[in-house]
Amino acid sequence: ERVYRVTGSAIGRGTGLYVLVFKDQSEARRIDRMRADFIANASHELRTPLASIAGFVETLRGPARKDAAARDHFLQIMQNQTSRMARLIDDLLSLSRLEMKPYLKPGTRVDLRAVVQGVIDSLSPLASESGVAIETDIPDGPFEVPGDRDELFQVFENLLENACKYGQSGGRVTVSMENMETGPQREVAVTIHDFGPGIPEEHIPRITERFYRVDVETSRAQKGTGLGLSIVKHILTRHNGRLSIKSKVGEGAAFTVHLPAG
Ligand code: ADP
Secondary structure: OOOEEEEEEEEOOOOOEEEEEEEEOHHHHHHHHHHHHHHHHHHHHHHHHHHHHHHHHHHHHOOOOOOHHHHHHHHHHHHHHHHHHHHHHHHHHHHHHHHHOOOOOOOOEEEHHHHHHHHHHHHHHHHHHHOOEEEEEOOOOOOEEEOOHHHHHHHHHHHHHHHHHHOHHHOEEEEEEEEEEEOOEEEEEEEEEEOOOOOOHHHHHHOOOOOOOOOHHHHHHOOOOOOHHHHHHHHHHHOOOEEEEEEEOOOEEEEEEEEEOO
16 A cells, blocks of 8 residues: 655646645655554553552552462562563663664774673573573684674674573574675674574564564563564664574574674
8 A cells, every 4th residue: 555645836827737746655654653553562561560560569458468478479470570571671772772873883893702702601690590501613703893892792692592591492502603705795694593492484574573472471481572683683784784594393493693794
């Protein structure tokens, strides 16, 4: 469906000639709709834990007032729900910060080897808690790309965190890095591969959309917000990079980050 805004004006006086301008509004409408959907989804995601907290406050003031065990149990749930809201707000702020500075400051070179090593170090508690061994296959390099260190850290953190959480049953995750020549352009490719349940093919094109999850219950249980991969995609687009996803159900999933070496 195409939507046009039409404006017209006469050419000269009494010539009987007019100019009509057709301006394509479809893209603007689509963006408006996406924004409205996003606000509706975000509000819903925040409302759910809030409603649960409000319900437990009510119970604590009434029936559970004198029951110490029930009180502890409900307070624990309320604490989990506030953490969930905090995670969601952090991710929403990340997205809005990215949108507010659409262009990347040029000039900084980032060593991906050091970034990835930093991410592995910071996620080692999660990995051991999940029973996942992280194996690396990173040659000597160099693996420098132009970009923003903190943003690239977030890309690999989100991907490796997902691999440990969703791929937990595979027991290991591999991280590999290589320099590639794609025509005149040189790029660095980093692949994070897990051996968990994988992602059914029909979901793959959509999982980088905001709030899209293959299974909402699993995502919630894994403390997901549904925003991790959309943040990854956003950051990679700003770096002129891209994400490719390969997966076979039952054999795990491989997420490859491609970044131009500049
Ligand atoms: P979430 O906060 O739910 O983890 P993401 O945007 O990071 O959100 O991921 C979106 C969805 O993609 C997840 O809910 C999960 O269903 C699926 N997913 C992401 N990574 C993996 C993976 N390594 N293996 C299987 N499914 C995955």
